[in-house]
Amino acid sequence: MFRAWSSRIIAASNTLTRRHLEWVFRVASTRPLAVICLFAAAVVLSVAMITSIHFETDIFRLFPSRQPALRLLLDSLEWTGSANEAYFLLEGDPPSLPAEAGRFAERLGQARVDGQPAFKRITWRIYDESQAASFKELIAYAVIHPQLFIQPDDLPRFVARFAPDQANAALQQLQANLAGQFGGFASGLATVDPFSLRDLILPRLKTGGQALDLDPASPYFLSRNGAVLIMIAEPARPVQDMVFARKLVAAINDARRGSPISISCAGAHISAVLDEAAMKSNVLVSIVISLLVVLGIFYIAYRRLLPTLLIPLILACGVLFALGTAGLFLRSIHIISFAFTALITGIGTDYSIHIYDRFHSERAAGKTSQEALELAILDTGRGVFTAAITTAVPFLALMVSDVRALYELGLLVGLGVIYSLYATLFFLPPLLLFMERRFPITYRPIPCLGLPYLWRAVLRHPAVVATGSLLMTAGLCWAAFSITFDGELKNLQPRHSEAFLAQEKIERNLSIAPKQILVALEGRDLSDVLERVSRLDALAASLQARGQIVAWSSLCRVINSQKTQMELSLRLRERFGDAHLEKSMLGALDRQGFATEQFQPFLNGMSHLQRAVPISPEEAVARLSASPLKGVVDRHLVKTATGYHALAYLHYSGSSLDLPAFQAALAALDPTARMTGIDLISSQLKDAVRNSFTGAFLLGGVLVLFFLLAHFASMPSGVLYSLFPVAAASGCMLGTMALSGMGLNFMNAMVLVTIVGMGSDFGLYIRFRVTAETPGERERQYVQIGRSVFLSAMTTIVGFGSLALTDYGAMSSIGWATNLGVGFITFFSLVTLPAAMSLKKCDR
């Protein structure tokens, strides 16, 4: 029953294909003007659609943001404003760095975009006189509310400062400070903290909120080795405003022009503009080079100008129609997807090669124009049609992928292949007929490219060739088991772009540790959220004690939770509750000769110590936000419409952290906690890619198999001949990649899917065409189709090869993997298949 149904479907499919090709041939050869008008209208519509598409450049947009880890990362970048910051790395002679940084900061401050300041804020040194007043206010508040700021272990030292001997010693120290400075050092600060209680508070504030590994002795954001100074600036407008971003980068370039030190930039604006420029340049160079080489190959092989000039038109139609159609489904397309243009150049030329080669060969063999064209379109065209469909289908199957890059690339290449095929079928016949009328030539045999020698050599020792091929395949397949997977997202970016290199320098010189985990604890009640953060802190402290993490930061490393405050308040009340604290401090100040009226705010604050109670989280956050520590708050606590999001950053090196164990511990501690980090994102993306791969492979594979079965309905062994080169080449491709140190990544893994479609074509052509009874005729057929296959392989390799040479890691990896695959498929199709056919003595 099933067999009968499938036979019917396959038969119907074949009939439809044949009739469809006949219709195309009839229309193309009899109504060329109507065809041209129809295509012109389609071009106009496509251009209109393309203008409505927004082009993305953010690398993170390539991946499924609904993955929890990536979602949290994107959220945190948005919440903390990091997504909008610009980073400048200044490198040069260490002594001259600060001075040059000052000059550069001044120029950045003067930079204008459309007459408005380019930056809202430029920060590069801890020293900032404008924050003096707010800092003094924070200290004034902190020393009389130690329950909020002081570490529980430091409370005895804090309390001891009020003992008469220590109070006197502190005041004498203050006198020495006042005397030793030129002028009245810290007079203002002394009035709010005469006993230097801040010494017990400031270290915690500093270390608890650290985001970068800076030289603690420097007033600048300087690396510990003094080699790199980082400047952080907030552009006036968000990164989504690309017009502004481009002008901003121009203003930055003006500001750093002529500087004697090296200044490099990173950040979303810079990355977007520079990556866009690099990407455009990469794609443009790829397209131009691949197009020129492909046209060169075609012209050298066939020596016909007009068919050569038709190829760019066919490819342009393929690209425009694909983009126009994609515009119906997608509001935006990532700029990396434009790489498909180069792929279309490589793949889309194949159809012109096969059809023209057949036409030319038949004409040279003495057939009339009409006969040669019919054979080319209806006979070879059938193979071309199946090949195009089997190429397009696996690409289109990538649309099941969650990974946007693969979805878009699959859609665009799949559509581009189909449109290129139709452009070829509709444009080439009328052009050839036109050439026959206007520029008649005497057709001579096309150069054989040494294929007759290859054919004879293979047939002389078919067993040796087949065995050798199998041994090579087995060896490389064995090597393929050692292939690695590169989960580093950054390796997919342009490797020599300034933004990428600057980011690497930040990681190398200023990162606290090579890797970081971000944990988000969320809720509507701030007190509850901070309580959970303090529990996370305890977990982090134990990890640090065991050497699993290097450091961590959170808001509760800067201020105490309600529970801790309650405990400290109790101890403060117990110690100071009955003491005449204000009176004794007043006496101490008076005895040391201080003008006590100047210290009245501090003395008044003694009552807060005696009646210490926990400070509400809202007040604590408000106090910090109004101080120079606002940045610490912004980095660790965000309030949105959904509630509070407390963020904690855990820094670790390499494999020191047992990530699954930490995940389990965190889940046990707080089931609602979310976490992210590059390792986690990579792991989740791996799963997504694996699922995408499985889905696309199954879907694409089944469809390819169906079309091959339909094509080889009367010769089922043709399916095997089509798929053997793909299977063998896939193993060899992976093996060669493993041996040469290339790994799989999120992008090139999908080549394993797309190559099924692209690669099955070559075997299909060989098996479909080489069917003659006599050895001489078989050789003639092999030479004709082998030449087409070889030239097609060359144009495909040129298309993908142009990608392999780009700076974009994602594209480059696809290019290399595909080229290796296509190279092996060509070898197996042209060398191994003839040997197998000879051994099997198979016929149509």
Add this chain to the structure above:
Amino acid sequence: MMLIARGSRFFLIPAAYWRTVAACAALLLLLVGAFPCQARQIPAVDGLEALRKAFTGVTDFTADISQEKRLSVMKRAMTMNGTVRFRKPDQFYLELKAPYASRMVLRDSTIEQVMGTGGERNRIVLPPEQGLKRWFARLATPITTLPEGLGVHADATGPVYTVTIAPHGKGQVKELVITFLEDGTIRKLVIMERNGDRAVMTFKKVRRNVGLTDRDFRLE
């Protein structure tokens, strides 16, 4: 203000910039001696140029210093004695004796300080525009115009000059008064702050070009 390292601890230093102003002025003062005389107003540029010339030919010096400070936070004026050393282009050393014992070394924009006789060492790095080298570089060429951001008043009576420098803006220093002789001998430096604090420094036993070395500018 500045958050600075103090051993493993941190504390706050106020606008460091005027300290360097004061240090430079103090150095100038050391080159000359005070000379009381009747005042006549002279062009401000001439006063600054006379001050600049005081440094010509000086490579280093040592001197004893006495200082009186009237601070709003103290009931009485603080008086102290000590020594200073200077070496071109950017090294300065100050040691105060008990009861306010402290030692301080300034190398261009880096200050190191020890309070008491064996206290912890503080390290402060000033912004580059406040470095000693830059201040003295400004005095390397003749002064023909008034520097931006400064109000300057100068008068002289006979060989004695008094130059009053008032930085514009809202900085901590309100006024700096330097009194020096025509031959380049400075005798007194007065620093007044906006909060009313006032410091008067006088210098004695000034010895010029004595061949100071790096060893004289160590805190050990």
